[in-house]
Amino acid sequence: MVVMTGAQAYVKALEKEGVDTIFGITGAAVIPICDELLNSQIRYIGGVHEQGSTHMADGYARASGRVGVCQVTSGPGATNIVTGIATAQLDSSPVVAFTGQVPKYMVGTDAFQEVDIIGITASITKHNTQVREAKEIPQAVKSAFFISNTGRKGAVVVDLPKDTQTDSSEMVFPDKINFRGYHLVSEPDIQEIEWAAQLLARAKKPVIMAGGGVISSGASSELIELAELLVSPVAHSLMGKGSIPSTHPLNLGLCGMHGRCEANYLVPEADVLLVVGARFSDRTTGSLSGFTTNAKIIHLDVDKSEIDKNVDSITRVVGDAKSSLRMIRERIIELKQGSKNNSEWFKKIHDFRAMSEGLKSNSPINVPDIIRAIRRAMPRESIVVTDVGQHQMWSALFYDVYDAGYFLTSGGLGTMGWGTPAAIGAKVAKPDTPVLNISGDGSFSMTENNLAIAVEENLPITVVILNNNMLGMVAQWLRLFYNHRYSAVNRSKRPDFVKLAESYDAVGIHGEEINQIETEIRRSIKNKQTTVIDIKIDPEENVLPMIPPGGGLKDILIG
Amino acid sequence: MPKHVVSFIVENKPGVLFKVSNLFRRRGYNIDGITVGALLDPELSRMTVTVDADSRELNQIVEQLDKLVEVIKIKRLDPIRTICRELVLVKLMTQDPEARQEAVEAINENHGLILDIEPETIIAEITGEPSEIDKFLDRVKKIRIKEISRTGASAIEKGNVIL
Numbered sequence A: 001m002v003v004m005t006g007a008q009a010y011v012k013a014l015e016k017e018g019v020d021t022i023f024g025i026t027g028a029a030v031i032p033i034c035d036e037l038l039n040s041q042i043r044y045i046g047g048v049h050e051q052g053s054t055h056m057a058d059g060y061a062r063a064s065g066r067v068g069v070c071q072v073t074s075g076p077g078a079t080n081i082v083t084g085i086a087t088a089q090l091d092s093s094p095v096v097a098f099t100g101q102v103p104k105y106m107v108g109t110d111a112f113q114e115v116d117i118i119g120i121t122a123s124i125t126k127h128n129t130q131v132r133e134a135k136e137i138p139q140a141v142k143s144a145f146f147i148s149n150t151g152r153k154g155a156v157v158v159d160l161p162k163d164t165q166t167d168s169s170e171m172v173f174p175d176k177i178n179f180r181g182y183h184l185v186s187e188p189d190i191q192e193i194e195w196a197a198q199l200l201a202r203a204k205k206p207v208i209m210a211g212g213g214v215i216s217s218g219a220s221s222e223l224i225e226l227a228e229l230l231v232s233p234v235a236h237s238l239m240g241k242g243s244i245p246s247t248h249p250l251n252l253g254l255c256g257m258h259g260r261c262e263a264n265y266l267v268p269e270a271d272v273l274l275v276v277g278a279r280f281s282d283r284t285t286g287s288l289s290g291f292t293t294n295a296k297i298i299h300l301d302v303d304k305s306e307i308d309k310n311v312d313s314i315t316r317v318v319g320d321a322k323s324s325l326r327m328i329r330e331r332i333i334e335l336k337q338g339s340k341n342n343s344e345w346f347k348k349i350h351d352f353r354a355m356s357e358g359l360k361s362n363s364p365i366n367v368p369d370i371i372r373a374i375r376r377a378m379p380r381e382s383i384v385v386t387d388v389g390q391h392q393m394w395s396a397l398f399y400d401v402y403d404a405g406y407f408l409t410s411g412g413l414g415t416m417g418w419g420t421p422a423a424i425g426a427k428v429a430k431p432d433t434p435v436l437n438i439s440g441d442g443s444f445s446m447t448e449n450n451l452a453i454a455v456e457e458n459l460p461i462t463v464v465i466l467n468n469n470m471l472g473m474v475a476q477w478l479r480l481f482y483n484h485r486y487s488a489v490n491r492s493k494r495p496d497f498v499k500l501a502e503s504y505d506a507v508g509i510h511g512e513e514i515n516q517i518e519t520e521i522r523r524s525i526k527n528k529q530t531t532v533i534d535i536k537i538d539p540e541e542n543v544l545p546m547i548p549p550g551g552g553l554k555d556i557l558i559g
Numbered sequence B: 001m002p003k004h005v006v007s008f009i010v011e012n013k014p015g016v017l018f019k020v021s022n023l024f025r026r027r028g029y030n031i032d033g034i035t036v037g038a039l040l041d042p043e044l045s046r047m048t049v050t051v052d053a054d055s056r057e058l059n060q061i062v063e064q065l066d067k068l069v070e071v072i073k074i075k076r077l078d079p080i081r082t083i084c085r086e087l088v089l090v091k092l093m094t095q096d097p098e099a100r101q102e103a104v105e106a107i108n109e110n111h112g113l114i115l116d117i118e119p120e121t122i123i124a125e126i127t128g129e130p131s132e133i134d135k136f137l138d139r140v141k142k143i144r145i146k147e148i149s150r151t152g153a154s155a156i157e158k159g160n161v162i163l
């Protein structure tokens, strides 16, 4: 046992968790812990707005699989993390946020910069807690990391009243914590595995739907091996992109509102649908009545509460995707019934795929071609991070990804402005891997000030803005479903993004045509310079396919 | 017996009741009643909610509550094997001797206790199934009820089982 201050215990506890980087902004309520960080090897990356710091922590977490940490002051510092915390939580990304708080004796008095961040974040976190005494800090830190990064991962907020940082106490650093109310799913139930295996082994038209859970459990190879054994096509949700290579012959691609034809037509035709680590979000299913006309659904998830929440399953497997998929596959092999090799079913993939490929745009510099050019310019092992809008859906549809964890996007919350700071966070996690952010003029404008951090901290990223001078995705809805009545979507006076980049000491480029864009991307990566490439695109171009809101998967619009 | 009863053990810490009720509000669950009370272990309390929900919602209530780190154990109580009781304190206006007579009768028939009698009022305590309490209140309504305080249902399963 050792006597130390809460701040010292905090830093030591972070070091014990292997934290190498903290993102945040300082302020009165966190001065003691910021001061203590000077005595540590932990890298502190100061931000320009706390929202950006949380997105950096989130991008770091998604790129590395380790907990992303942010640390902000009380009051406005704390309220500024709300969007970032909700974004991480909805995509099950392990982020821990530490918020300063007024000293305990002032809590509840509306003191300067006091907000009830526990109340505010209760419904957007996996767990949150306020430390009440300095000696609780080691345990609070350890618990936060454990809860955030186990089971279904998520966001945790720990509120640190200032006196708990400055008070001294005897500190115990536990190696292990026993929770009375937090239990991890152990091995999946054998009977559940058996039922799933039986159903899949007998399926004539199986489809697997992969979600973000496959990626967070590191279960890609198990997924692919099972699909190959069954010769089962695999569709994925937005969060599941990367769980199976885009180029894999069994990959149907994105399913849902902007899903590819092959995915949206085949999912409702399956006789057995295995859904892995996905939660039947309305953006993935379309209208529920059109989602599963025939299929027997097997739902595999580590979070029991997801099962039968939105869609009823015929059988469930509660467990980690990696071990569960492996066990299902082994059992199917034992049953000696695998792969009926249903060639008619398989042929349908090709027919529908041809339909997707046939979609052509007539604008001179069309966006799918730009997305493909970005792919060509980027090394195979590189991370692409999107913002939210049309450009995100174009990226999800046309950007080939070969490995899990290399396509990062805000799926559940759909947070515009997530991309640039998340890309910076990903760069911190993988400094040797090129990171590119595909953004829109609207999204980029929300958090472009984070370029200052990329330059200052030497974290070079490449940003490609698909600039339609428009809140494009909303404009598309207005064109298609509101009779072209544009309300609140035009932006006539965006800044000159090239000059803006230059003002941050980054490189700014006008992207004029495909070859030049490719060259500039390659150059930015080779020179390791933060670069913004502004590409003017046709503001009237639609992302297709699209299912109209309220429609079923087969109500797909393709032109 | 209310339609469904869910009982759970929680950490006896500040903010836990908030987390539970916040979850109900945020997910839009319709709760009829909720009770909380300490257990012998000072670190724990037991909560009981009564709810009128379809099976999907009921399942979600149990699963989502179970995810709260502060919730240690949770169970949907077996409707056939569960004893459910609620207590009500009721203040009746009884200046009129006839009303007083009627009130005393009603209280006695429900095995209630008279806790206080003053010239104008009687305070009674009735314990029973929530539906019996509804019935009692319905009966004494015509006497004129001045004030009611109900506890919400408390419940426990029969036999050699625990939560």
Ligand SMILES: Cc1ncc(C[n+]2csc(CCOP(=O)(O)OP(=O)(O)O)c2C)c(N)n1
Pocket (backbone or CB within 6 Å): A387, A388, A389, A390, A391, A392, A414, A415, A416, A417, A439, A440, A441, A442, A443, A444, A466, A468, A470, A471, A472, A473, A474
């Ligand atoms: C923070 C936030 N505000 C508003 C929205 C609603 N919204 C969704 S897409 C979109 C337009 C995005 O515009 P832009 O970033 O330029 O991308 P584009 O669709 O033009 O590719 C808007 C306003 C959102 N998703 N996030």
